[in-house]
Amino acid sequence: MSKLNKTRFAILGMLTIAPMSGYEMRQIMLKSTGNFWSESDGQLYPALARLAAQGLVSCTSDKSSAREKKIYKITVMGMDELTNWLKQEAETNIVRSESLLKLFFGANVAPEISLEHIQVMHDETRAMLSRLAETSRHLDSEFKHSPHLEYWQMTIDYGLRLGVAKLLWCEDAINKLQKNKRGKKS
Amino acid sequence: MSKLNKTRFAILGMLTIAPMSGYEMRQIMLKSTGNFWSESDGQLYPALARLAAQGLVSCTSDKSSAREKKIYKITVMGMDELTNWLKQEAETNIVRSESLLKLFFGANVAPEISLEHIQVMHDETRAMLSRLAETSRHLDSEFKHSPHLEYWQMTIDYGLRLGVAKLLWCEDAINKLQKNKRGKKS
DNA sequence: TCGCACATGTAACGCGTTACATGATTAC
DNA sequence: GTAATCATGTAACGCGTTACATGTGCGA
DSSP: OTTOOOHHHHHHHHTTTOOBOHHHHHHHHHHHTTTTOOOOHHHHHHHHHHHHHTTSEEEEEEOSSSSOEEEEEEOHHHHHHHHHHHHSOOOOEEEEEHHHHHHHTGGGSOHHHHHHHHHHHHHHHHHHHHHHHHHHHHHHHHTTTOTTHHHHHHHHHHHHHHHHHHHHHHHHHHHHHHHHHHHHHO | OTTOOOHHHHHHHHTTTOOBOHHHHHHHHHHHTTTTOOOOHHHHHHHHHHHHHTTSEEEEEEOSSSSOEEEEEEOHHHHHHHHHHHHSOOOOEEEEEHHHHHHHTGGGSOHHHHHHHHHHHHHHHHHHHHHHHHHHHHHHHHSTTOTTHHHHHHHHHHHHHHHHHHHHHHHHHHHHHHHHHHHHHO
16 A cells, blocks of 8 residues: 555646646656656556546547647546545655765775766756756746645745755865865875 | 666675675665665565675675574675776666655645645654764764765765755745745635 | 564565657658 | 657566565563
8 A cells, every 4th residue: 555656646636737648747747846756658658547447537639739639637536536645644755866875885986986976966966956947937937826836836945955955065075075185195 | 787776786885894794784774875775675685695696795604693694795806896886977866755746736735734744844854864963973983994984974964964955945835834824814 | 471683585566667669740 | 851759658677665484582
């Protein structure tokens, strides 16, 4: 029960924003929840089909555009399922950082190696921060009157705060390692 | 190749600290890398056996203690394998936060629900911070002259900085949600 | 004596990604 | 014409956890 698939809930949640296709959903997820939650094709499409079979979402085929597109919409039952899940305590909080694992074993190699790893983290974090800032601005203008906005901005703010902290840590770590390098030379 | 098992490297790395048994390794991992990397029984023991078969670790049976204990030691080949991995760029950086996902969909339920989730995050973060602080003190006294110490403290510092940022975010988010609640009432 | 910590493993299951298959339209 | 994007799906594979199996010794 505990490790049961959460994909269904991510989907149901996305459909409270608007009815959409699986493809659209994936794009939106990447840009919105991408920093803390993502789903792959192989999870998404089968899950959508299952939800439809269970009556938690309805599906209509849209043939107006180029290729056939399946537009999914959340049902009353689906809404029930979602809010019920939202009320439960969160279970899944996974972090797995190969960068930190490598740093942890850094004593086995030259400090330059660890420096390089941290530099990469630094660059990636900076890139993430600017993406987040852009998303934030975009949401503010695009969803001015949506009840979702407040919550979305909170998750963005989370990314911003953690990102800034990460950046500062990187700079600190780089300093320490460089000082150490000089220390060993002299 | 890219998604190849990293367990082997985590094990090899741990064995650069000291020769140890699988059981000990698990304990140590939980306390040291637990916040950013962990392995379960079902990964650890088979991986140890494979590494031994490949000659990357050696294994001696210790019958002095209560139950038979297998002490693993990293070999020269294993050391080679490890340093080679350490030099490569990190690939695996996974984050999956159900708490944030629930917050993202918070507009679908009463603000009290989201408040509660954030409160849980806050408490968990505080607990993590005090565990980290304790570990840090412990390492300082226990491994004063180890070349590992500097690197270990850096990963702890990472946890501390991110943790503090998380804490501040929680407090901020709680304030925002409470303000919003009052706003709706009046 | 009951339960916990020590200690090693296996089997089953589900999670999640990747790669593949298909095919239309659009932009260069 | 050919590459990229839109669009949906499937199959295979490996990752990772959980639960189970087994047994010892120690402390409350």
